[in-house]
Amino acid sequence: MPLRALIPNAITMLALCSGATGVRFAISGEYDKAAAAIVIAALLDGIDGRVARLLRGTSRFGAELDSLSDVTAFGVAPALILYLWALNDLGRFGWVAALALAVCCALRLARFNAALDQEDMPKKRLGFTTGVPAPAGAGLALSPLFWNLATDGSLDADPQARAVIVAAVTLVTAFLMVSALPGWGFKAVRIPRSARLFVLAGVGLFAAALAQAPWMTLFSVGLVYALAFPFASVRYAALRKAELDAARLPADGDGEAQQKPDGA
Numbered sequence: 038m039p040l041r042a043l044i045p046n047a048i049t050m051l052a053l054c055s056g057a058t059g060v061r062f063a064i065s066g067e068y069d070k071a072a073a074a075i076v077i078a079a080l081l082d083g084i085d086g087r088v089a090r091l092l093r094g095t096s097r098f099g100a101e102l103d104s105l106s107d108v109t110a111f112g113v114a115p116a117l118i119l120y121l122w123a124l125n126d127l128g129r130f131g132w133v134a135a136l137a138l139a140v141c142c143a144l145r146l147a148r149f150n151a152a153l154d155q156e157d158m159p160k161k162r163l164g165f166t167t168g169v170p171a172p173a174g175a176g177l178a179l180s181p182l183f184w185n186l187a188t189d190g191s192l193d194a195d196p197q198a199r200a201v202i203v204a205a206v207t208l209v210t211a212f213l214m215v216s217a218l219p220g221w222g223f224k225a226v227r228i229p230r231s232a233r234l235f236v237l238a239g240v241g242l243f244a245a246a247l248a249q250a251p252w253m254t255l256f257s258v259g260l261v262y263a264l265a266f267p268f269a270s271v272r273y274a275a276l277r278k279a280e281l282d283a284a285r286l287p288a289d290g291d292g293e294a295q296q297k298p299d300g301a
Contacts, residue, residue: 045089046099049106052081056110063118069252071118072182076255078110079172104146111175112142119203122182123192126200134204134211138178141211142171148215163276164224165269169213173220173262178210180259187252213266219273220266 059074085103089095116135124131145168152158160167169177181203185192192199213220228236246254 039094041092042089042094042096042099044092045085045094046102048081048085048088049099049103052078052085053106053109055081056106056114059110059114060117063121068118068122068182069186072179072186072252075110075115075118075175075179078114079175082107082110082172101150104150107146107171108139108143111171112139112146115175115178116207119178119182119207123196123200123203124207126196127204131200131204134207137211138174138207138214141215142174145171145174145214159277159280160219160273161222163273163280164222164226165273166220166222168216168218169210169220169266171214174210174214176255176259177213177263178207180256180263181206183252183256183259187250187256218266219269221262221269 055074055078059071059078062068062071062074082103085099086095089099116139119138120131120135124135127134148167181192181199185199192202243254
């Protein structure tokens with residue numbers, strides 16, 4: 038195996054190790070470090086595929102390894118972190134909620150692998166995801182923990198209420214991960230040329246906010262993503278309709294062209 042193929046796979050392994058390390062921090066009660074480990078895993082997961090394409094080191098082995106890493110870092114690890122932090126106060130139901138997140142993450146990635154050889158994937162072609170991606174799902178599930186860290190443990194005052202909130206968020210996230218609903222992808226978001234400077238300024242402000250108030254910034258990003266998710270279905274339906282209409286036009290035009298000589 039050439040070195041250019043090992044580099045992206047090594048990044049994938051680092052993401053897996055970071056996610057698993059988050060569980061270790063959660064066991065010792067260091068939930069800020071546990072959440073940070075999942076965030077680092079998400080960042081690593083976001084660059085491994087791009088590095089592979091840049092180095093021309095993509096492979097089926099890398100794709101399979103990436104899925105196994107995602108199950109650990111964004112399915113099993115967040116589920117255990119949330120259970121150790123809050124869900125254990127609900128007893129068996131809390132464990133079921135944690136299992137739901139891990140199982141739905143595994144099912145999502147299995148569906149993704151099964152679709153690798155499919156040629157007609159309209160959602161992907163138009164820049165949308167199918168359901169919530171695994172890293173985004175982990176972020177959504179951990180959003181109550183982000184809020185708790187940002188507000189100096191405001192949810193810890195009532196452990197039972199905290200557990201109910203976390204269970205609800207976890208179950209909704211698990212459903213969205215396995216759903217067939219279209220979600221926002223990078224290619225689906227179009228930025229007008231006139232707004233590019235404002236977007237770049239926003240990126241700078243986001244970096245500053247992340248440095249000064251990381252947990253509140255991460256919670257805000259998750260909240261915006263959750264609120265914007267339903268609008269992806271509307272946008273996808275409009276683009277898909279336009280695509281189908283455009284595909285019909287040549288056939289209709291040919292039919293009219295063939296009918297004119299006969300009518301003459």
